[in-house]
Amino acid sequence: MKTAYIIAALIISTALGFTMWAFSNSMTPYVNIKQARVSSTPVQVRGKILRKTGRLPYYDNKENALRFWIEDANKEQIEVVYKGAKPEAFDTAPETAAHGLVRDGKLYSDSLVVKCPSKYEGEKSPYQKKKSEGTT
Amino acid sequence: MKEPAQELSQIADKLGFSILWSCVVFAILSIVLYIVWHFRTPSRAIKVASRASYALSALSFLAMTAYLGYLVYARKYQYSYVWQHTGNDLDFWWYRLAATWSGQEGSFALWGFWAAIIGFLVMWKAGKYETYVMPIYVSMLAILALILIKQSPFLLVAPLTPAEIALHPNYVYPPPDGLGLNPSLQNYWMTIHPPTIFFGFASLLVPFVYAVAALMKKDYEDWVPRVMPYALLSCATLGGGLFMGGYWAYETQGWHGFWAWDPVENASFFPWLAITGLVHGLVVQKSRGGMVRTNLFLGIFAYSLFLIGTFLTRSGALAQEDANGQLLSVHAFANLQSSALFFLVLMLAVYWGGGTLLWLIRLRSIPVRPTLGDHPVSRDMALFVSVLLMIVACLLVTLGTTTPLLRSWTHQTPWQPKSSFYNTVMLPITLMIALGIGIVPWVAWRRTNPATFLRKLVVPWILMLGFGFFMVFWARNAQFALEQVFDPTDTGMTETMRAWKDSRTLQRLSVVSLSALGFLAAISNSMLAYRVFRAKPLNAGGWLAHVGIGVMIIGISVSNTYERTQRVVVMEGEPAKEVFGYKIAFEKMTGKLIAGRPINPDYDMSNAVQLRVTPPNAENIEAKDGAKTFLVEPRWFVHNKHKAPTEDKFERMRWPHIDKYFGHDFYVGLANDPVFVFPTAKGEEEGVTFQLKEKKRLGSYTVGYFEQFGEPGKLMGAHFVMVGEDAQVISAYPALQILREENGEGMPNMSMLPKNIEIPELKDKSGRPGIIYLDKIDPATKAATVRMSLPGMEGKWAIPLEITFKPWINVVWIGILVAVLGALLAMVRRIVEARTIKDSTSLTPPKFEVWETPEG
Numbered sequence: 005m006k007t008a009y010i011i012a013a014l015i016i017s018t019a020l021g022f023t024m025w026a027f028s029n030s031m032t033p034y035v036n037i038k039q040a041r042v043s044s045t046p047v048q049v050r051g052k053i054l055r056k057t058g059r060l061p062y063y064d065n066k067e068n069a070l071r072f073w074i075e076d077a078n079k080e081q082i083e084v085v086y087k088g089a090k091p092e093a094f095d096t097a098p099e100t101a102a103h104g105l106v107r108d109g110k111l112y113s114d115s116l117v118v119k120c121p122s123k124y125e126g127e128k129s130p131y132q133k134k135k136s137e138g139t140t
Numbered sequence: 141m142k143e144p145a146q147e148l149s150q151i152a153d154k155l156g157f158s159i160l161w162s163c164v165v166f167a168i169l170s171i172v173l174y175i176v177w178h179f180r181t182p183s184r185a186i187k188v189a190s191r192a193s194y195a196l197s198a199l200s201f202l203a204m205t206a207y208l209g210y211l212v213y214a215r216k217y218q219y220s221y222v223w224q225h226t227g228n229d230l231d232f233w234w235y236r237l238a239a240t241w242s243g244q245e246g247s248f249a250l251w252g253f254w255a256a257i258i259g260f261l262v263m264w265k266a267g268k269y270e271t272y273v274m275p276i277y278v279s280m281l282a283i284l285a286l287i288l289i290k291q292s293p294f295l296l297v298a299p300l301t302p303a304e305i306a307l308h309p310n311y312v313y314p315p316p317d318g319l320g321l322n323p324s325l326q327n328y329w330m331t332i333h334p335p336t337i338f339f340g341f342a343s344l345l346v347p348f349v350y351a352v353a354a355l356m357k358k359d360y361e362d363w364v365p366r367v368m369p370y371a372l373l374s375c376a377t378l379g380g381g382l383f384m385g386g387y388w389a390y391e392t393q394g395w396h397g398f399w400a401w402d403p404v405e406n407a408s409f410f411p412w413l414a415i416t417g418l419v420h421g422l423v424v425q426k427s428r429g430g431m432v433r434t435n436l437f438l439g440i441f442a443y444s445l446f447l448i449g450t451f452l453t454r455s456g457a458l459a460q461e462d463a464n465g466q467l468l469s470v471h472a473f474a475n476l477q478s479s480a481l482f483f484l485v486l487m488l489a490v491y492w493g494g495g496t497l498l499w500l501i502r503l504r505s506i507p508v509r510p511t512l513g514d515h516p517v518s519r520d521m522a523l524f525v526s527v528l529l530m531i532v533a534c535l536l537v538t539l540g541t542t543t544p545l546l547r548s549w550t551h552q553t554p555w556q557p558k559s560s561f562y563n564t565v566m567l568p569i570t571l572m573i574a575l576g577i578g579i580v581p582w583v584a585w586r587r588t589n590p591a592t593f594l595r596k597l598v599v600p601w602i603l604m605l606g607f608g609f610f611m612v613f614w615a616r617n618a619q620f621a622l623e624q625v626f627d628p629t630d631t632g633m634t635e636t637m638r639a640w641k642d643s644r645t646l647q648r649l650s651v652v653s654l655s656a657l658g659f660l661a662a663i664s665n666s667m668l669a670y671r672v673f674r675a676k677p678l679n680a681g682g683w684l685a686h687v688g689i690g691v692m693i694i695g696i697s698v699s700n701t702y703e704r705t706q707r708v709v710v711m712e713g714e715p716a717k718e719v720f721g722y723k724i725a726f727e728k729m730t731g732k733l734i735a736g737r738p739i740n741p742d743y744d745m746s747n748a749v750q751l752r753v754t755p756p757n758a759e760n761i762e763a764k765d766g767a768k769t770f771l772v773e774p775r776w777f778v779h780n781k782h783k784a785p786t787e788d789k790f791e792r793m794r795w796p797h798i799d800k801y802f803g804h805d806f807y808v809g810l811a812n813d814p815v816f817v818f819p820t821a822k823g824e825e826e827g828v829t830f831q832l833k834e835k836k837r838l839g840s841y842t843v844g845y846f847e848q849f850g851e852p853g854k855l856m857g858a859h860f861v862m863v864g865e866d867a868q869v870i871s872a873y874p875a876l877q878i879l880r881e882e883n884g885e886g887m888p889n890m891s892m893l894p895k896n897i898e899i900p901e902l903k904d905k906s907g908r909p910g911i912i913y914l915d916k917i918d919p920a921t922k923a924a925t926v927r928m929s930l931p932g933m934e935g936k937w938a939i940p941l942e943i944t945f946k947p948w949i950n951v952v953w954i955g956i957l958v959a960v961l962g963a964l965l966a967m968v969r970r971i972v973e974a975r976t977i978k979d980s981t982s983l984t985p986p987k988f989e990v991w992e993t994p995e996g
Contacts, residue, residue: 007515007516007521008521008524011516011521011524011525012524012525012528015525015528015529015532015572016528016532018568019532019536019565019568019569022564022565022568023536023539023565026561026564026565027557027561063812063813063815063940065709065815065817065938065940066709068707068708068709068811068940070812087707088811088942089794089809089810089811089812089942090794090811090812090813092324092793092794095790095791095792096791
């Protein structure tokens with residue numbers, strides 16, 4: 005069993021060290037818009053997707069990019085230029101976390117995480133209310 | 141007065157709960173009777189009663205699932221669950237039934253459904269283990285029933301009170317239609333993926349109960365042959381289920397990939413790693429008698445991991461946002477209610493905690509075989525290392541998935557590792573696993589003569605080197621091809637590409653070594669599988685599974701590294717765009733126009749954007765029917781168009797088109813919804829701006845802005861007059877409705893009145909009506925900006941595409957299929973072997989089988 009234990013110890017310790025290294029490597033800092041504007045490495049910014057006249061999300065077919073504005077917790081706003089397939093839930097999503105880099109005052113993003121709203125949230129259906137009958 | 145129909149449904153509702161309670165009651169009865177049986181000299185009556193109680197409990201659960209299936213199929217919309225998960229637009233009977241497991245409660249029901257069925261098999265085959273395994277087994281069923289009582293699919297939609305009905309004039313009860321099944325689930329994989337993967341999950345319970353039984357009995361050998369068929373069944377069905385999920389995502393979700401290291405995917409992946417580790421450990425124990433403690437641990441751990449995964453994905457632990465608002469998963473999580481969650485946590489604590497505690501207590505009394513693995517080049521060692529690697533991989537994936545939770549518990553900012561983390565840590569592990577699989581056919585149990593070993597390895601080694609050299613050149617070409625589409629200034633490049641750019645030498649080295657080792661694994665195991673198959677067909681299963689894994693490793697490393705993605709916009713009526721040598725041109729939109737919404741064709745699932753593709757070597761193609769081109773139809777459709785009140789509330793769904801070839805897939809996805817581009821007047825960026833009373837010549841029409849109308853705070857409109865060459869005068873009244881709800885930055889939120897967009901009197905050649913779209917009106921000067929599409933000056937569709945060239949993707953699918961078939965074959969072998977188990981044999985020392993040795 006001795007050889008086996010030595011090999012096991014080797015594998016586990018290597019895996020552990022390698023994991024720590026990979027772990028710290030894959031971390032993307034999470035910042036607000038103000039910090040994102042001065043960052044030279046990719047960051048993640050989270051914000052509310054604005055949907056009002058003048059700031060509506062639209063598809064820019066010249067750049068082949070989805071463009072929209074987000075507003076962070078400090079009420080600061082930035083335009084996001086997203087080059088990638090539009091997430092399925094984007095149209096109804098209230099918020100997004102965009103991964104990317106700010107250039108010329110715009111956040112060029114390559115990945116969006118979109119929070120799915122629960123189905124038909126906010127729309128008033130008379131059947132929405134649940135009631136239990138005969139439960140314990 | 142209640143209507144009779146409503147009265148019936150109240151009764152029916154109670155029926156669902158009664159069946160669930162009957163499951164719980166008979167389960168408890170069964171546990172009690174089994175305990176009595178265990179501690180007293182069993183009478184025939186006790187035996188029959190114990191088994192009958194289990195049967196009744198299991199049948200109750202099956203009946204409950206069948207009843208739920210019936211309610212969903214029969215569209216009983218008075219049930220909240222039914223109302224939420226299906227709808228009248230669901231036609232195909234299989235989808236109507238499959239909607240049963242589209243929700244949280246339904247998936248718990250599916251889990252219990254399989255557990256109940258597998259339980260009969262366990263009870264029938266358990267022999268002297270029956271009084272140990274069955275009480276634990278049936279208790280699981282009871283907890284599942286309790287979860288469904290707390291989080292019930294049998295709740296009714298509440299009827300409104302008369303006062304509330306007054307607010308909803310069109311109110312009817314029961315609801316006439318449901319919310320419908322999410323279109324991404326309306327796919328044939330939906331009908332087969334959840335049942336398969338939940339069968340795999342449910343079957344994990346069997347190794348768990350046997351491991352616990354073995355610990356209680358202090359009989360650590362006899363459970364091995366009994367549990368082997370079940371472990372292989374779990375391994376095959378979970379593996380198959382994972383594959384189906386991946387294929388589903390690849391085909392319909394438009395991910396351009398099949399695996400994203402998402403928590404939901406990981407939660408089904410780590411139990412698979414544990415159960416596959418157990419399968420290998422059991423083989424060692426059966427053949428050489430070692431790894432007893434590891435196997436008992438893995439038997440308990442595999443099922444516990446499934447429970448942990450269920451907890452992570454159902455509890456909302458990962459759905460929460462952290463302090464920074466990091467969003468943790470792309471999957472939508474529906475959270476369990478806290479009372480149902482309580483049972484889930486209880487289950488986790490009792491089964492995982494209890495099992496592990498028992499294992500720790502018994503740890504010292506479990507025999508260790510000192511001779512195992514004392515020789516580095518032996519099959520014992522190879523299997524020992526492979527099990528260890530699988531455990532390490534399993535822990536890493538578990539760790540990565542639970543990171544957000546662990547960090548929030550330690551009051552750090554929760555953060556989730558990106559897929560690059562998993563790709564990086566899995567690379568060395570996969571390399572070692574591929575090497576291990578590649579050499580294990582040529583090592584014997586206990587000890588191998590190094591000279592013999594090396595001699596046997598010569599042929600596979602040479603073949604591997606040949607393949608490796610081929611890969612070096614292939615990768616070089618693939619890299620050139622990748623470089624052509626690679627724009628270093630583009631921040632929108634994918635993660636794979638960025639990783640590749642950062643370290644192209646390392647990347648190429650990894651791909652070549654990984655695929656070469658995968659090839660070694662495939663070739664070595666095929667050689668042995670062929671030989672074993674000719675002697676004893678059933679014994680070839682394990683080797684065949686290894687062939688599949690080797691092939692899959694080649695496929696994954698190549699297809700993920702050398703996929704190429706390019707984004708283009710194809711315009712209606714413009715020359716074709718060239719991507720990877722394919723020329724792509726707009727053919728037509730196949731949807732019907734919605735009246736009043738002419739730029740929003742009424743897409744349902746069978747409609748599509750049609751594009752004509754000319755393949756790279758079109759000139760050389762021997763045209764069969766004269767067609768050197770083909771059509772692709774990435775689909776784009778609106779799935780709540782009947783329910784959404786306004787156009788901006790439409791939910792749109794995009795499905796990619798995959799053109800399959802032997803060596804690659806040509807994957808055409810819509811990068812965004814198609815955009816209707818309006819023509820612009822000279823010198824203007826967007827639309828056409830008119831001053832009041834101004835006239836302009838647009839196309840073959842003279843268009844004049846006649847007057848502005850509206851109501852302050854409610855409506856702003858403009859009256860336009862168009863005069864064509866035949867002197868026909870047409871009026872249009874585009875208007876903007878001012879919505880009160882959202883109002884930021886002093887700008888009113890306005891939406892176009894849909895019925896005023898279309899000008900039906902004007903039709904162009906393709907039958908599209910004239911369109912006038914009011915962008916804005918300046919309240920002070922009354923200047924109006926409009927977008928127009930008129931005959932002679934038509935707007936056109938812009939189709940944003942994301943096209944991926946995926947090489948060798950079929951290799952992945954072939955590998956997985958072979959691996960699953962191999963595991964199933966191995967299961968058949970172990971079932972045949974398990975038939976010979978007699979309950980009395982456990983007193984004799986276990987006989988270790990002699991495996992097919994390479995010397996033979």
